[in-house]
Amino acid sequence: DAGVIQSPRHEVTEMGQEVTLRCKPISGHNSLFWYRQTMMRGLELLIYFNNNVPIDDSGMPEDRFSAKMPNASFSTLKIQPSEPRDSAVYFCASSRRRDRGINGYTFGSGTRLTVV
Amino acid sequence: GESVGLHLPTLSVQEGDNSIINCAYSNSASDYFIWYKQESGKGPQFIIDIRSNMDKRQGQRVTVLLNKTVKHLSLQIAATQPGDSAVYFCAEILSWGGGADGLTFGKGTHLIIQP
Secondary structure, three states: OOOOEEOOOEEEEEEOOEEEEEEEEEOOOOOEEEEEOOOEEEEEEEEEEEOOOOEEEEOOOOOOOOEEEEEEOEEEEOOOOOOOHHHHHEEEEEOOOOOOOOOOOOOOOOOEEEEE | OOOOOOOOOOEEEEEEOOEEEEEEOOOOOEEEEEEEEOOOOOEEEEEEEEEEEEEEEEOOOEEEEEOOOOOOEEEEEEOOOOHHOEEEEEEEEEOOOOOOOOOOOOOOOOEEEOO
């Protein structure tokens, strides 16, 4: 099991540029979550999908942020235009919904985004 | 201006001692709780979970206790090892499988194991 795979691991971009973060969930998991971690705010849920359908995007900070899940094995989080305050570590996690006794969610290794 | 980051509580214990990490959760209706361990540069890693219909669950070297009356969770780690040094987060879910599946994380506790 390769786990949740995120790319890139590190991204440095200039303010105003578009940034796309990618995530491949664990095969068989039908829920996918995007989180952001900063020193100021800790771990925050941005958006999550069940069966590729966005369920709750109330955590998405602004319209500059968007997320898609075109199929069960791939999701993207896009920031356009990026700003320095978007600098953070972005985590993707997946789980099997309605599965009792599973070991919670599985997180990827994260993408460290720096906007200069 | 100068940014102020989260001031994480720190727990320092001697190698081989037991440690207890505490967490106060926010929603009395939360149904499912998870403890995560996060090492520097890595994503949160599952340790142990517990449903709201239980008050204790044991794993390998770890025990989670749930007190719903005071909305309190604790993680006990027995015979701590250097590899236990990390930040530990508790997380809650309002209703597992019921539609509100997003985890709400606590602020975290930094556990330091002294040799």
